[in-house]
Amino acid sequence: MKAWFAIDLWKRVLLGLVIGGLIGLGLRYGFGPERGGEIATAWFKPFGDAFINLIRMLVVPLIFTTLVSGVLAMGDPKRLGSLGGRALLLYMCTTVVAICFGLLMGTIVQPGAGFDLAIVAESDLAEARDRLAANPAPGSVGEQIVRTLLSIIPVNPIEAMARGDVLAVIFFAIMIGVAILVAKEAGEPVARVMNSAADVMMRLTVIIMEVAPFGVLALMAWVLGTRGLVILEVLGKMTLAHYAACTLHMLITYGFIVKGILRLPLIPFIRGVADPQAVAFSTSSSNATLPVTISAATKNLGIRKPVASSVLPLGATINMDGTALYQGLIALFAAQALGIQMTLDMYITIILMASLVSIGTAGIPSVSLFLAATTLSVVGVSPENIVVIIAVLFPFDRILDMMRTVTNVTGDMAVATAVAKWEGELDEDVFRAPHKV
Template sequence: MKLALHWKIIIGLVLGVIWAIVSSQMGWSQFTIDWIAPFGTIFINLLKLIAVPLVLFSIISGVAGLGDPKSLGRMGAKTLGFYFATTLLAVGLGLLLVNVINPGKLVDEQSRIDNRISYELWAASEGIEVKDGVNYLQDPTYRDRALEITELSKADLKDATVEEKMATANQAKEAGPLQPLVDLVPQNIFSSLGDNGSMLKVIFFAIFFGISLLLIPNEKSNPVKAFVDGTMEIFLKMVDIVMQAAPFFVFALLAGVVSKMAGDDVGKVLEIFKGLSWYSLTVFLGLMLMIFAIYPLILKLFVRVISYTGFFKSISPAQTLAFSTSSSAATLPVTMECVEDNLGVDKKVTGFVLPIGATVNMDGTSLYQAVAVVFLAQLHMIDLTFAQQLTIVLTASLASIGSAAVPSAGLVMLIIVLQSVGLNPAWIGIILPVDRILDMCRTVVNVTGDATVSSVIAKGEGLLHYDKARETERTFEP
């Protein structure tokens, strides 16, 4: 029997964990780092190679695919407004939960200190500013520990303290209040494409380009749209090809990441998975609150005629398929059927709102990205400022426009969000073991959000057919 790809990936993850534990116990961590981990690095490099152009062309395609702006009118503005509002709600909820629960801080302190040292060494090697302005390697206590866990000399560690980067950080603090707005607009899009910290500039350019494409005559824009759509399909195919080799790559990535973090100490391996369990619970709690609290509240405020139980009864087939496929795109035909036949939303609305939702509405993905980035920062003793967390909100929200409605697309977007706040993209290996099951859950959130927004738009446009809505046991009172 031929195994589905996601089962192969899960097997690769499990084998990676087993290998990490065995190599830690047997003292083989250095072998793992030298001969297995490089394939994990190749995997990350391939995803990074694809991520930026995929976001660029996906957003241009998504915006340009909205149609003639004159014909979009009120429905188009409402649709995009509601989708963006629910995405901001999801990211905000994720940040609230991760800052209250602090899953990354529940790991033992010595492991987090070692992680922090590794982060500072990585930042020095990449020429990236240490985000919270603190440099542990300047403290002799931590420098001694760094000598124990790395092969660097004292001179190398002194270089790694990068005092000049601290000066850069101080200059950033003295910048004016509108500097973040200035930083949003690129001077040169080509240099921004190659700069790890410029993803918001790339997203700004993509949205600007897409809107401009909408505003020129069709005979001139159609060839460009065809080129953009075709190029986006090529990059999606590249993701597909890379994911075919993902079972081997994730084995190597996970084995390498765990070995680098834990060395030959099995106890640290267990600490990593202790942190993962708290991270998973935080994401799961956020996703469940979106499904069972936030969306029903939106329905109660804006629709009123669809009952709590009736809503979930109506869209349960779409939710079930979303959970099993992890793909909003694959679920779209069933979502449209459920929303039209069970909730009474007119075809004029479903045919417009739901396909856009499958492209731009990734509430579950955005929430997971916000939680994941802050969790990984906490795990490495990095205190992200409010401004840096606001960058996560903006990047996660805007990057969700470019998230392909296919399994594991959120993983590519997470690399973008990590890069936007100057954190190591290879850290996605830490959360890979639990990514598949959370991917299934967040796709359910995405599909539920699509159904909610389409119901709200239909009610506002007078295209919600109450006779069908009543069949779903409406109980919300006006």
């Protein structure tokens, strides 16, 4: 057992990914797609779901306690303006760049050119209609902005926590932290409770992360057991464009932030983000990965509590670079498949709409696909064809969503590193350490 725990977590998670993937492929191609999928769903999916539930269980209490504790660690509420402003600006900039990478790769690879939309099954069409009805499009630009702003302030904080409304929880936690600071001596007992609670939640995160390799193994066995590698046959060019765009965005954009702007070595950053990347790839959920992200940011990258506990929860909610990139790519895929001629105005509108749609998107699997209805309408796709496009992509979206989530989480950590550096809250000795815990 000691030898097992001596291995870095990301390596254990990667091992779980590989073994789970091999098991899933063995089931699918050994027993056949139908029987293999049934076995994977019956024997592995419950364990994967249990793992996701464990880390989702942490999200709201972890965000609330660590964010309150982070505000208290600042000592001065005025620092929130500087810290939050820098984080928001960087998040918005990286989102726009991500969309541009998606549009660039979509233009180069042409994933929708010559694609036969007639291959979609009637059952997939029915499911796409149901999912679109359950996830209505955000509407116009103005409606999206108003909806996002109103969702920030919770009418009932307890209810918001129960629903997992992360933006509302963040707002409430910040207000509580500020109130404790303003209360001074009267707020000290509450401050001690919140600091202790934050420490306990971080310890609980470490404990639960020890089962991550096994949860990841179960999830990968289920995904590949039910889906297999058929995506490479049906949507090979779309997969190539998506993975290439996300990879380039992470290497170039985040690499430029860390190496070019911050003047920090890139290799320690890449090692430091490996744990949350591995969990993000398997869970396809930014929110579910958040506990690991915060833990890795503090232990691996040396980002101190005031920044890690405020910038990262905010990023898990509004910084959806992978999601925004995918929105642009879906729009080009649809335009190419339907023979719609793109214009400069349409590209600009896609960038604007994809940025807005990505803000506040729930950090759970496949939600961004159904919100693409708004972006698709920008390029002139009819409601009937929107259903067809969604139905084509939905059966394979999980594998695409895995890479989107990796991009989202990596962006959160890159921005948090930048803000920590500018705010004097980055321990560079920890960041540059050759071995990551």
